[in-house]
Amino acid sequence: MQRRLVLVRHGQSEWNLKNLFTGWKDPGLTERGLAEASAAGRRLKAAGVTFDVAFTSKLQRAQRTNQLILAELGGRAVPVIEDAALNERDYGELTGLNKDDARKTWGEQKVLMWRRSYDVPPPGGESLRDTVARTLPYFVAQILPRVLNGEQTLVTAHGNSLRALIMVLERLTPDALLQRELFTAAPIIYDMNADSTIASVKDLGAGL
Numbered sequence: 001m002q003r004r005l006v007l008v009r010h011g012q013s014e015w016n017l018k019n020l021f022t023g024w025k026d027p028g029l030t031e032r033g034l035a036e037a038s039a040a041g042r043r044l045k046a047a048g049v050t051f052d053v054a055f056t057s058k059l060q061r062a063q064r065t066n067q068l069i070l071a072e073l074g075g076r077a078v079p080v081i082e083d084a085a086l087n088e089r090d091y092g093e094l095t096g097l098n099k100d101d102a103r104k105t106w107g108e109q110k111v112l113m114w115r116r117s118y119d120v121p122p123p124g125g126e127s128l129r130d131t132v133a134r135t136l137p138y139f140v141a142q143i144l145p146r147v148l149n150g151e152q153t154l155v156t157a158h159g160n161s162l163r164a165l166i167m168v169l170e171r172l173t174p175d176a177l178l179q180r181e182l183f184t185a186a187p188i189i190y191d192m193n194a195d196s197t198i199a200s201v202k203d204l205g206a207g208l
């Protein structure tokens with residue numbers, strides 16, 4: 001039985017382009033982001049991937065990316081399940097600030113710690129640990145059982161909510177996870193064993 005899980009970060013958003021901390025804000029995709037999402041769908045199609053079910057967040061950049069991927073794949077309609085458990089990490093008071101300006105205000109090290117440490121939350125926001133605590137129970141209860149049951153499953157979400165899942169799937173230590181950057185609209189295909197370990201990982205890469 002094939003137990004396939006595909007993770008995709010949304011295409012470039014308006015706020016990615018402006019270099020702003022985004023978190024729970026809900027900007028749309030740029031023209032480039034739309035094109036990246038369709039290109040991801042075409043790469044999945046070329047790789048022979050099909051889906052039985054798709055999960056996404058409550059934020060439009062992920063939802064739109066998910067729609068465009070499924071549209072490229074064509075075929076029968078795939079049920080889409082949206083849940084805030086897959087939303088991006090909440091950036092608290094940093095939300096809407098320019099990332100370069102934030103570095104000028106607080107210094108390189110502090111901003112790097114807020115962005116990529118495991119358990120230091122940005123002021124008023126979620127640490128990556130908090131994000132794991134939110135996304136993991138949802139993944140275990142709603143997504144993983146379907147994958148193990150043989151449903152080909154797509155999850156289109158966000159840089160940090162997906163990093164939270166990747167940490168668990170790839171059994172990465174928090175330190176190893178910090179090195180792991182996710183590119184926009186780059187599908188990662190996991191084929192899983194029945195015991196939920198990973199049989200193979202294939203990164204289809206980013207780009208148009």
Ligand SMILES: O=C(O)[C@@H](CO)OP(=O)(O)O
Nearest residue numbers: 020021022023088115159
């Ligand atoms: O702004 C954000 O919400 C995230 C993802 O784009 O950024 P970062 O890479 O700083 O975690």
